Each structure stands twice: as C-alpha cells, then as structure tokens.
Amino acid sequence: MPPVYNWQLGRQMDYRYPNGGAQRQFAAVFNTNRCIACQTCTMACKSTWTFSPGQELMWWNNVETKPYGGFPRHWDVKILDLQEKANPGAQVWNATKKDPKTAPYGTFEGKTIFETADGVNQVVTGYIPTEDEWKGPNLHEDTATAFSKNGVSLPEHSGWFFYLQRICNHCTYPACLAACPRNAIYKRPEDGIVLIDQNRCRGYRKCTEACPYKKSMYRPSTRTSEKCIGCYPRVEGTDPLTEGLPMETRCMTACIGKIRLQGLVQVGADGQWLEDRQNPLYYLVHVAKVALPLYPQFGTQPNVYYIPPRWVPRDYLRQMFGPGVDDAIAAYTAPSRETLAVLQLFRATQQIVFSYKVEPGPKSGEVKVGNQVRELFNDTVVGFDSKNREIVRVSVDEPVYERPAKVTMNTI
Amino acid sequence: MYKRLPRVRRRWQLGLGAAAALLAAAGLQFFDANPATSQSLFLTAYSAGSDPGLDPADGVWKNAVPVQVPLTAQAGTYAAGGGSIPTVSAKALHYQGKLYVRVEWADTTKDESTTKVENFSDAVAVEFPAKSAASVPALCMGQADAGVNIWQWRADSQAGIKDPVDVYAGALVDMYPTKDTLFYTARAAGNPYANPDQGPVQTLVSQTFGTLTIANVQDVRGQGAWNNGNWAVVFTRSYAGADPSQAAFADGATTDMAFAVWNGSEGDRNGRKSVSAFVRLTISGTDLGAGGGDNTLAIALAVALLGGTVVIGAGLAISGYREKAAR
Ligand code: SF4
Ligand code: SF4
Numbered sequence: 001m002p003p004v005y006n007w008q009l010g011r012q013m014d015y016r017y018p019n020g021g022a023q024r025q026f027a028a029v030f031n032t033n034r035c036i037a038c039q040t041c042t043m044a045c046k047s048t049w050t051f052s053p054g055q056e057l058m059w060w061n062n063v064e065t066k067p068y069g070g071f072p073r074h075w076d077v078k079i080l081d082l083q084e085k086a087n088p089g090a091q092v093w094n095a096t097k098k099d100p101k102t103a104p105y106g107t108f109e110g111k112t113i114f115e116t117a118d119g120v121n122q123v124v125t126g127y128i129p130t131e132d133e134w135k136g137p138n139l140h141e142d143t144a145t146a147f148s149k150n151g152v153s154l155p156e157h158s159g160w161f162f163y164l165q166r167i168c169n170h171c172t173y174p175a176c177l178a179a180c181p182r183n184a185i186y187k188r189p190e191d192g193i194v195l196i197d198q199n200r201c202r203g204y205r206k207c208t209e210a211c212p213y214k215k216s217m218y219r220p221s222t223r224t225s226e227k228c229i230g231c232y233p234r235v236e237g238t239d240p241l242t243e244g245l246p247m248e249t250r251c252m253t254a255c256i257g258k259i260r261l262q263g264l265v266q267v268g269a270d271g272q273w274l275e276d277r278q279n280p281l282y283y284l285v286h287v288a289k290v291a292l293p294l295y296p297q298f299g300t301q302p303n304v305y306y307i308p309p310r311w312v313p314r315d316y317l318r319q320m321f322g323p324g325v326d327d328a329i330a331a332y333t334a335p336s337r338e339t340l341a342v343l344q345l346f347r348a349t350q351q352i353v354f355s356y357k358v359e360p361g362p363k364s365g366e367v368k369v370g371n372q373v374r375e376l377f378n379d380t381v382v383g384f385d386s387k388n389r390e391i392v393r394v395s396v397d398e399p400v401y402e403r404p405a406k407v408t409m410n411t412i
Numbered sequence: 413m414y415k416r417l418p419r420v421r422r423r424w425q426l427g428l429g430a431a432a433a434l435l436a437a438a439g440l441q442f443f444d445a446n447p448a449t450s451q452s453l454f455l456t457a458y459s460a461g462s463d464p465g466l467d468p469a470d471g472v473w474k475n476a477v478p479v480q481v482p483l484t485a486q487a488g489t490y491a492a493g494g495g496s497i498p499t500v501s502a503k504a505l506h507y508q509g510k511l512y513v514r515v516e517w518a519d520t521t522k523d524e525s526t527t528k529v530e531n532f533s534d535a536v537a538v539e540f541p542a543k544s545a546a547s548v549p550a551l552c553m554g555q556a557d558a559g560v561n562i563w564q565w566r567a568d569s570q571a572g573i574k575d576p577v578d579v580y581a582g583a584l585v586d587m588y589p590t591k592d593t594l595f596y597t598a599r600a601a602g603n604p605y606a607n608p609d610q611g612p613v614q615t616l617v618s619q620t621f622g623t624l625t626i627a628n629v630q631d632v633r634g635q636g637a638w639n640n641g642n643w644a645v646v647f648t649r650s651y652a653g654a655d656p657s658q659a660a661f662a663d664g665a666t667t668d669m670a671f672a673v674w675n676g677s678e679g680d681r682n683g684r685k686s687v688s689a690f691v692r693l694t695i696s697g698t699d700l701g702a703g704g705g706d707n708t709l710a711i712a713l714a715v716a717l718l719g720g721t722v723v724i725g726a727g728l729a730i731s732g733y734r735e736k737a738a739r
Contacts, residue, residue, distance in 0.1 A: 052588060053588060054596070121493040131527075131528040131530060181683055182622055198601040198603055203526070220526060220528070220575075220576055221576065222596050223568070224603065
C-alpha cells in the first residue's frame with residue numbers, strides 16, 4: 001500500500017491507492033449547536049433520491065441523537081470497539097506533536113481502519129450492520145444521560161444529549177472505494193464527490209462493510225449498494241435550478257436551523273487543503289479551527305466538519321472529534337469578529353460561496369461571556385460566487401422590523 | 413500450516429524430485445497435453461444419447477463419470493478468504509453441438525435470499541479461457557492477452573429479485589410516488605446484475621482483476637436444485653461463443669476449465685469463495701455408454717501419478733524426520 005498524507009492525523013498512513021485524484025473537494029461545516037433535529041434535511045434528501053422500492057431503510061442524510069442514538073444502530077461504538085480490540089490501549093493522540101498546517105490537532109499514534117485490517121478477509125476493518133440495525137432510526141434515542149435536578153449550566157451539562165447530522169463525508173481516502181474489488185467506486189477529480197457506479201456494482205457490500213460512517217447502503221431491489229451522491233448535479237451547476245452556477249445540496253439548503261454551510265475547497269496533490277484564506281470553509285476549518293472532522297482517527301480524512309456542541313463533556317467530544325475540541329469550543333464560545341461574520345453565511349444563499357469579505361460596522365452592543373465582557377460589532381459579510389460576483393450580503397445584527405400595532409389581514 | 417523444508421537437500425532427495433518431475437512430464441506426454449495448459453485433473457464430456465436438458469436430476473447424468481475437483485481459498489493477486497467448500501463433483505456431456513456441465517457440491521445451508529444486507533447467495537461458476545486467449549489465462553480473472561469467460565449461476569437470481577415490500581408481508585410503506593424503472597437506479601443504468609429478467613446464469617468476461625464485465629450476449633442457460641444438503645447445477649451453451657472474448661468448444665477439442673463456489677452463509681461473494689485449479693476438459697467423440705465412457709486410461713495414469721507422488725512424499729518426509737531427529 002502506498003503511503004499517503006492525512007493532515008487530520010498529522011501523519012502519513014497506508015492507503016490502497018496513491019493520492020493525487022481530486023483538485024477540488026466537496027466539504028461542509030455543520031454547527032451542532034444550532035440543530036433542532038427537525039429532520040428537514042433528512043426528508044429533503046429522501047424525497048429527492050431515495051423514495052423507491054428497496055430504499056426504505058436508506059437515509060443518506062440522517063440526524064441522530066448522541067450519545068445513545070445511531071443510524072445504523074450503534075455504528076460508531078461498534079467501529080471504535082473493533083479498532084480498540086485490534087490495537088488495545090494504543091488508539092491515542094499525541095496532542096503536543098502539532099503543526100498549524102500539517103498537524104493542526106496533533107498526531108494520531110493509534111491505527112486507522114486501513115492499518116488494523118488483516119488484508120485477507122478485509123482491506124479495511126469494518127462490519128456489515130444487519131438489516132435490523134438499519135430499522136427504526138431515532139427510536140428512543142432522544143434521551144439525556146441524566147436527569148439534572150438543579151438544572152444545568154455551562155461549560156458542561158450534567159445531563160446532556162446533542163444532535164449529530166450525518167451525510168457521506170466524501171472522504172479524501174474513502175474506505176468504501178478502497179474496499180471495492182470491482183473498481184465500481186470512484187472519486188471525482190473536479191469535486192471529490194465519491195460515487196458508486198450503478199452499472200458496475202455487483203452488490204458485494206464490501207463498501208457497506210468498510211465505510212466506518214456506514215454511509216454506503218445496500219438496496220435489495222437492485223442488489224447493489226447506493227450512497228449519498230453529494231447532489232452532484234447541483235454542485236456541478238447542471239441542475240436546471242442552478243442556472244449554471246454551483247449550488248449547495250438539497251440537505252444543506254433545506255436546513256431551517258441554518259446549521260449547514262457547504263462548498264468546494266482546493267486541495268493539493270498530497271490531500272491537504274491549499275491556502276484559500278477567503279473561502280469560508282477554509283477559514284472555519286484551517287484559520288479559526290472552529291470546525292472539526294468526525295472521528296478523524298478512522299483515517300479516511302472525512303470532509304464534513306462539525307462545530308462541537310458546547311455543553312457536552314469534553315472527553316466524549318475528544319473521542320468523537322479529536323484533540324482539537326477544546327480550542328474549537330473556545331473559538332465558538334467567544335468568536336472573533338471575523339468568525340461571527342462568517343457564521344452569518346450559513347444558509348444565507350443557495351449558491352456555493354467561494355469567497356467572502358467582511359465590511360466592518362459600528363459597535364452595536366456588549367455581551368457577557370463567562371467573566372468577560374465582549375464588544376459586538378455590526379459587521380457585514382459579503383459572499384461571492386465562483387465567478388467572483390456578489391451573491392449575498394448579511395449583517396451580524398439581524399435587522400428588526402416593528403409591525404404597526406394595527407395589522408391588516410394576511411400580514412406577517 | 414507450512415511444512416518446514418529440510419535445511420540440507422541430499423543428493424537422493426534431489427533425485428526423487430527429478431523423478432517426480434519426470435513422472436509428471438510422462439503423464440502429460442501420454443495425454444499429448446501442453447504442460448503450460450494442463451493440470452493433473454481430466455474431465456471428459458462424452459456424447460449424450462439424449463438431450464440432458466437443464467434438470468440436474470436427469471437420468472442421462474447417472475452414467476457420466478464425475479471428477480472430484482478440490483477447492484481451496486482463493487489466493488490470487490490478493491487473498492480474499494473463502495475456502496469453506498472443499499470439493500465439487502463435476503460432470504460434463506455434449507449433445508448436438510452443445511456442452512453441458514453439471515456441478516454438485518455439499519452445502520447444508522440453502523442461501524437464496526439477498527433481501528437482507530447481511531445475507532449472501534450461494535453460487536457456482538465455471539471458467540474457460542476466451543477463444544481469443546493467446547496464452548493460458550491466469551486462473552484468477554485472466555490477463556490482458558488471455559481473457560477468461562465465466563458462467564455464474566446464483567441461487568438468489570434463480571429465486572428472483574424482489575422488492576422488500578413483496579418479501580415482508582407486513583411491511584408498512586406510506587407510498588411510493590412512482591415505481592418507474594428509472595428509479596431502480598442500477599437497473600436504469602443498464603446493470604444486468606440488477607435486471608430481474610436476467611435469469612439465474614450470467615456469462616461474464618474478464619481480463620484481469622477488477623475488469624469482470626457482463627458479456628454482450630447472454631447465451632448460457634442453467635438451473636440449480638438443492639436437495640438434502642447438496643446443490644446440483646447444470647450449465648449449457650452451444651459450442652460456438654458469441655464473440656472471441658468468450659469460450660469456444662468443438663468435438664474432439666480440449667480446453668481448460670476451473671470451478672468456483674460461493675457459500676452465502678459464510679459471507680462469500682466476489683473473491684471470497686472456494687476455487688479450483690484448472691482442470692483439463694476433453695470433448696470426446698465417444699458415446700456415453702452404460703459404463704460412463706472409456707476413462708480407464710485417465711484413471712490408470714492418475715493412479716500411477718498418485719503412486720509416484722506418495723513414494724516421493726514418503727521419501728521426503730522420512731528424510732525430513734531424520735534430519736529433525738539428528739538436530
Ligand atoms: S463516508 Fe463512507 S461512503 Fe462516504 S466516502 Fe467516506 S467511506 Fe465512502
Ligand atoms: S448531499 Fe444530497 S444526496 Fe447527499 S445526503 Fe445531502 S441531500 Fe442526500
């Protein structure tokens with residue numbers, strides 16, 4: 001296996017194929033702090049792509065409740081367990097071996113799912129969730145860890161749960177792709193979207209077994225596996241609705257909690273993001289470091305990044321998002337002027353924002369965060385499309401309109 | 413388990429090795445077989461007195477001589493597991509320009525549903541060199557200048573591809589906005605594997621790992637039956653292949669042939685299977701008599717080969733033992 005560089009792990013790792021495929025990469029930031037689990041994203045995906053016979057148990061987009069929930073049931077606990085058994089006591093990070101660019105979270109000193117596999121029965125460590133485990137998503141999972149009699153307070157709630165929104169991560173080193181013996185899975189160079197060729201697939205379910213996020217799903221009515229397609233016609237701008245401009249996916253644009261922002265980032269031959277300071281995703285992930293990959297230790301270099309929930313015990317979050325959690329929560333709890341401005345871009349437009357600029361505004365107030373008094377400024381963030389044309393303009397202060405006391409019919 | 417080789421090879425051991433090679437070569441000469449193409453198993457397709465049809469239980473098979481073909485875990489470019497089926501019993505006949513192959517093996521579980529994601533199907537395949545093969549193809553999926561033609565029969569295909577709602581009587585579904593084929597994506601993409609009308613057998617061509625592709629013309633028919641812990645499957649096709657990427661046969665001709673069995677309940681699929689080495693298939697002009705045709709020559713040779721191998725093996729084992737004891 002050729003060595004590839006995984007910047008999320010701060011080290012090289014073994015992967016079945018050499019890198020160098022994608023020049024642009026589909027990526028997204030999900031703000032878990034804002035999600036209300038309304039499942040509008042889930043239904044947007046389902047009603048677009050998976051409404052036919054054989055797709056009943058398929059939720060390419062799902063929102064599950066942590067720590068008890070999971071779709072398929074207990075997927076993450078099961079993989080973590082397999083990994084722990086394969087490398088007992090050694091699945092650890094060295095958070096001090098850090099580099100702002102090449103190892104922003106430290107160095108993972110354990111083994112990835114590619115490195116624990118035996119190479120005979122599996123190229124990637126994994127398992128096939130049974131049909132039963134795909135059934136009844138969300139049942140009984142909206143449960144806090146404890147009943148907190150005296151209420152809860154930050155920084156960590158004593159009884160807690162949170163929502164985790166999941167789609168395919170269109171991984172830089174896809175486990176599904178590495179496991180497919182038929183070369184039926186490919187990663188597109190133009191946007192890094194990972195697709196299963198429905199003509200070549202013969203339903204071996206090696207991808208279902210290998211994907212640690214369990215986002216490759218089996219469809220019995222065609223005996224093939226299917227997965228999130230990153231709504232590629234929208235991302236390409238070939239969907240008629242897009243009028244030729246790259247547009248965010250269905251699940252992103254449907255989000256009424258405004259927790260999602262998706263776009264395309266530029267990547268180099270070694271899989272690292274190329275510096276693109278004014279790309280909002282680049283800013284959030286590499287500059288503000290407020291958004292983190294989900295279970296980076298699996299080793300696939302996933303491309304959906306999460307702003308971790310502020311109220312959740314840190315050891316749980318570190319297991320899920322790596323050692324960058326404390327800095328990310330700090331950066332979100334007391335955001336810089338720029339971070340606050342960029343966060344306004346979430347769900348401000350359906351078009352993909354390729355770059356932004358911040359126009360400074362006047363001081364508009366003060367807010368107490370912990371023991372600190374912070375000043376707020378009504379800055380304006382401006383988003384630009386792929387052709388550098390302005391597509392959106394949002395201010396930090398939400399404009400307020402006062403209705404006249406006497407309203408006519410049908411006024412909102 | 414690996415046997416430890418003796419550290420020092422004595423001259424008489426080398427002699428035994430040479431004798432083994434000679435014996436094998438003699439056998440190959442005897443059958444006028446090219447050592448590059450031939451292995452030590454021979455299957456002869458005799459001319460059948462009547463059409464064997466697709467029924468594995470048809471009486472005409474009774475007299476055909478089976479060859480027991482040993483299977484192992486597949487170990488090609490990369491190992492992929494499998495190996496749960498140790499042997500298949502293979503028979504062959506021909507009738508009016510058609511080749512019939514019958515494969516039987518023991519499998520206590522009848523795995524014919526793939527509705528559940530965790531369930532895999534029982535299956536069997538026979539493999540032949542493509543007509544166009546310029547050399548002996550690699551057993552595992554062939555190579556660029558020598559492709560292979562694979563006929564695969566699958567239990568789940570024979571049982572039929574079903575929508576889950578038709579399998580689970582109590583399934584509750586609000587509604588399907590449409591049941592148009594367009595939305596059975598793999599079907600709409602022209603994937604024959606997802607086509608419910610394909611039937612139980614597919615004929616495929618391959619020119620190395622990862623290139624297995626369905627053949628343009630689907631002209632192989634077959635049928636399987638499971639009885640008392642045994643699968644029996646019959647394949648048939650006319651001698652002439654639809655194109656050079658497929659196998660071709662002729663009266664009096666010989667070709668290579670290999671077998672693979674998938675055991676669904678063992679999670680077998682793709683490379684995870686039990687595979688044989690190449691077997692030499694002869695399409696004999698002799699009629700299938702009551703005694704199963706004249707196979708005495710082959711049997712005599714096989715016995716001789718076996719005898720020789722046993723002697724050589726015993727010699728090597730004793731010497732190895734002596735060396736071990738001396739150490
Ligand atoms: S999340 Fe799973 S299905 Fe998606 S690219 Fe990664 S390994 Fe493949
Ligand atoms: S990106 Fe598109 S296909 Fe993927 S989960 Fe979201 S809506 Fe579904």
